[in-house]
Amino acid sequence: METGYTTAQLRAAATDAVRAPSLHNTQPWRFRLRDGAIEVLADPTRRLTATDPSGWGVRIACGAALFNLRLALAVAGTPATVRLRPHPAEPDVLARLRPDTPRRPTPAEQSLYAAIPRRFSNRAPFWPNPVPADARWRLGEAARAEQCWLELLIGVSAVAAFAEIARGAHRVLERDPAYRAEREEWVRAGDAPDGVPASAGGPRGEPHDPLPSRGFGGRDRAPGRDFEPEPLVAVLGSTGNTAIDQVVAGQALQRVLLTATDAGLSVSMLSQPIEVPSAREQLRLSLGRFGTPQMVMRVGYGQPGGPTPRRPVADVLDLPVPH
Numbered sequence: 001m002e003t004g005y006t007t008a009q010l011r012a013a014a015t016d017a018v019r020a021p022s023l024h025n026t027q028p029w030r031f032r033l034r035d036g037a038i039e040v041l042a043d044p045t046r047r048l049t050a051t052d053p054s055g056w057g058v059r060i061a062c063g064a065a066l067f068n069l070r071l072a073l074a075v076a077g078t079p080a081t082v083r084l085r086p087h088p089a090e091p092d093v094l095a096r097l098r099p100d101t102p103r104r105p106t107p108a109e110q111s112l113y114a115a116i117p118r119r120f121s122n123r124a125p126f127w128p129n130p131v132p133a134d135a136r137w138r139l140g141e142a143a144r145a146e147q148c149w150l151e152l153l154i155g156v157s158a159v160a161a162f163a164e165i166a167r168g169a170h171r172v173l174e175r176d177p178a179y180r181a182e183r184e185e186w187v188r189a190g191d192a193p194d195g196v197p198a199s200a201g202g203p204r205g206e207p208h209d210p211l212p213s214r215g216f217g218g219r220d221r222a223p224g225r226d227f228e229p230e231p232l233v234a235v236l237g238s239t240g241n242t243a244i245d246q247v248v249a250g251q252a253l254q255r256v257l258l259t260a261t262d263a264g265l266s267v268s269m270l271s272q273p274i275e276v277p278s279a280r281e282q283l284r285l286s287l288g289r290f291g292t293p294q295m296v297m298r299v300g301y302g303q304p305g306g307p308t309p310r311r312p313v314a315d316v317l318d319l320p321v322p323h
Contacts, residue, residue: 004036005099007319009078013038014317016072018310019116020254022061023048023271024186025196025308029065032318038073038080040066040095041318048186050178051275056246060294062094063250067146068116069097070251071258075105075113084244094247115261120307122266123202123213125227126300135263136232139299142259143236146252148294151287153233161286162233162273163210166296169272169279170212183214193311200308202268211270211298232299233270235283241292249294256297266302269295 014031017040022028028046032039042058052058066082073080080097087093105113136152143150153162173179188195202213209227236256238249260267273279273296283293 003099005033005038005073005078005097007033009073009076010038010317010319011313012076013069013072014313016113016116017065017069018313018316019119019307020061020064020068020250021119021121021257021269022064023052023057024183025194026061026186027194027311027316028058029062030316030318031069034096036098038069038097039086039093040069040097042092042094043316044092048182050176050182051173055243056274056294057271059094059243059246060250060253063247063252064254064257065250066095066097066247067251067254067258071109071113071116073097074109077102077104079103084247091243094243111262112255112258115258117307119257119261120305121200121268122302122305123200123268124302124305126231126266126298126302128228128230129301131232131265131299131301135260135265138259138263139234139256142255143252146248146255147239148249148252149237149289149291150256151235151237151289153235156230159210159230159233162235162283162296165279165282165286166270166273167212169276172276172279173272188309191309193309193315197308200305212272214272228300234297234299235287235293236295236297237284237287237289237291237293239291241294245292246294253295260299264301265299266305268298270298271295 010031010033026046026048028043030041030043040062042062047055047058070080079100081100083096085094086096140150153159186195188197210229210231236253238245257267273283274293280293
């Protein structure tokens with residue numbers, strides 16, 4: 001008789017799952033145990049209605065949490081088989097994980113798992129040191145391992161062409177008062193368990209910056225600490241743009257981010273060109289790729305920082321009611 005996951009295994013894995021990234025650190029996920037399977041659910045009450053009207057960002061975030069969940073279970077010796085969108089009548093259930101054959105974790109799984117608590121979005125300027133070719137190759141392999149693609153924009157002309165698209169999308173978004181109000185609502189002071197702490201928001205944007213920033217913190221930058229003039233820009237894409245494609249892309253995003261962390265790299269995400277449909281299509285055409293861009297990242301070597309807060313795991317678990 002097949003045995004399922006236990007509540008203790010769900011709690012342990014969810015502790016790592018919640019370390020995934022999400023738009024404005026909204027943490028739009030829930031986890032539950034049903035018939036011995038762990039399910040990942042979107043939490044529609046945490047969707048950003050102005051920034052993410054389609055729910056794309058929620059599904060990307062839940063996909064990233066799903067990857068952490070898979071990794072945690074594998075490292076614990078209880079890997080999972082995953083079915084995406086398993087219940088047609090319940091679209092908020094994005095994944096269902098059932099126990100697979102127990103096995104020892106691979107060294108690669110252990111390295112990525114160790115990177116989970118060290119990963120954070122670094123919105124500060126990076127050092128000018130270039131990202132070496134072997135690290136760039138590892139990032140591309142991480143995306144491919146999750147059935148996605150990663151296009152690296154290297155050099156002045158490629159980055160300048162992308163920057164024009166990104167700045168245009170940023171201007172479109174900033175013209176929307178609801179978008180601006182929503183961003184301000186999620187800037188946090190003190191020890192809030194969600195949102196973006198002002199200390200992690202990065203410096204206030206300047207007209208000469210090569211790429212736009214949301215300006216969560218609005219802090220003045222230190223003298224001489226301008227953004228790197230030639231950032232490494234990475235565009236993550238999937239074969240399609242269905243809800244399942246977006247969950248797949250979220251898993252690929254997290255594998256790329258953990259691979260970067262393991263390689264000593266810093267990453268910040270630039271989703272403005274993804275949030276504006278015309279800019280996303282313009283980006284896709286400029287890359288000459290089939291499929292859909294799902295996230296843009298700035299990659300490099302940055303100063304040390306730390307992860308943003310997370311809600312207690314108990315707040316995101318739907319546990320069975322004891323009979």
